[in-house]
Amino acid sequence: MPPITLNRRAIAYLGGAFLFILLLSGAVTNHVRPDLIQKNIPEKWRTTTQAPKTEPEPPREPFQEEIFPLAQAGKVPQINPKNIAKDDKHATPLLIGFTRNWYLLEQAVVSYLAAGWPADQIIVIDNSGVMDSNLRGLLSPRNPWYLNHTRLDLLGVSVKRTPTLLTFAQLQNFFINFAIEHDWSYYFWSHMDVVVIPKEYESPYKGFYERTLECVRATVGSKEKWALKFFAYDWLTMVNVEAMKDVGAWDTQIPYYLTDCDMYERLYMKNYTAGNWDAGHIYDVATHLSDLAVLFPAEGENNALDTQRFRDLRSQLERMMKEKVENKNGRNTWQATQDGGKGEPFWRNPKGFEKAIQFWIEKGRELFKMKWNYSECDLRRAGRHDGSEWTW
Ligand SMILES: *[C@@H]1O[C@H](CO)[C@@H](O)[C@H](O)[C@H]1NC(C)=O
Ligand SMILES: *[C@@H]1O[C@H](CO)[C@@H](O)[C@H](O)[C@H]1NC(C)=O
Ligand SMILES: *[C@@H]1O[C@H](CO)[C@@H](O)[C@H](O)[C@H]1NC(C)=O
DSSP: OOOOOHHHHHHHHHOHHHHHHHHHHOOOOTTOOOOSSGGGSOGGGSOOOSOOOOOOOOOOOOOOSOSOHHHHTTOOOOOOGGGOOOOSSOOOOEEEEESSOHHHHHHHHHHHHHTTOOGGGEEEEEOSSOTTTTTTTOSOTTSTTOOOHHHHHHHTOEEEEOSSOOOHHHHHHHHHHHHHHTTOSEEEEEOSSEEEEOOTTSSSOOOHHHHHHHHHHHHTTOSOOEEEEEETTTTEEEEEHHHHHHTTSOOTTSOSTTHHHHHHHHHHHTTOEEEEOOOSEEEEOSSOOSOGGGGSOOTTTTTOOSOHHHHHHHHHHHHHHHHHHHSTTGGGHHHHHSOOOTTSTTOOOHHHHHHHHHHHHHHHHHHHHHHHTOOSSOTTTTTOOTTOTTOO
């Protein structure tokens, strides 16, 4: 399959109005990610990249310290047996980067677990930049950089710390190097502000993880010169380590937005492919469910599919995603509630932190322009090719 531009792929992927709403939202998430499509849309729809003007504070959700009471009580629910899939040949390491907001992270992790992803294949990459403070339990839950190590242990999920706070591009290279150290030829990475659920209403039914494994089986050992497999944009992505190495990995001098364009275009310039795969629903959210138990079968539900619980969950997640894209402050509403921790180790002013990220995003755009003498994503269409960077 010839590589197509991110723009066309993205549009093919979700289409029309829904995409439009998403684009309007295109701000920076708590984890800070580039927006694959941001640059390919008309100027008037683009999110401004200036430091945010002072806007009225979003309404505060009351702070909820515990969103998974069953786990706190040491009673993590069983997953639906139909979501259990085994593959003795293929590993599926899944890296989930964390910078801020434990509640969104826990929600994402637990949704992957409920969807059948084996706990021992999930690694949270703690990029909070607070060194061992979370391991030692020194931060309080209201601290934006708080993470509950004990809880992740209990869930069977491991944690790997970055040595210091990394930018988006640096974190991506950390993933690649981590894979090299573990001798993985591929790995998955996911955003931390997503919730995944299977398509329980489809028959014959295949769980989210089973469908991911199908992608792995179809990809590994194929002749395709593949670099990436996207599951709903890059909200979940399978990555080919050799391809990353071949193009020299991510350009860490472009720290946030556009660094994805730079990377993906360099891959396409060398004829690598990036396909799309559908494993189930992936929701992009800024808020959390009030009780994560709803991701698991209720008592007595056992292996039933498409239950009322599932349908309610699905509509709620749809509402949460809509809320995120519609609310101007939506992507960061959680910051208003996780507003504590001042005085604890490595605490930083969250507003300053956000402003500083905006600053580096802007600088990254300038650098991209210097590198390619072009400021949009569609480098190949603009005649740029492998080796034409920094030749201006
Ligand atoms: C962290 O998780 C553990 C294990 O579930 C729990 O016992 C503990 O109360 C949690 N800590 C906080 C501060 O919520
Ligand atoms: C990529 O494909 C084009 C067109 O088939 C070819 O000319 C070029 O040499 C290929 N580049 C690489 C690095 O394989
Ligand atoms: C850089 O791009 C500008 C605008 O497209 C063009 O006018 C200029 O000639 C380019 N610079 C070089 C050195 O090619």
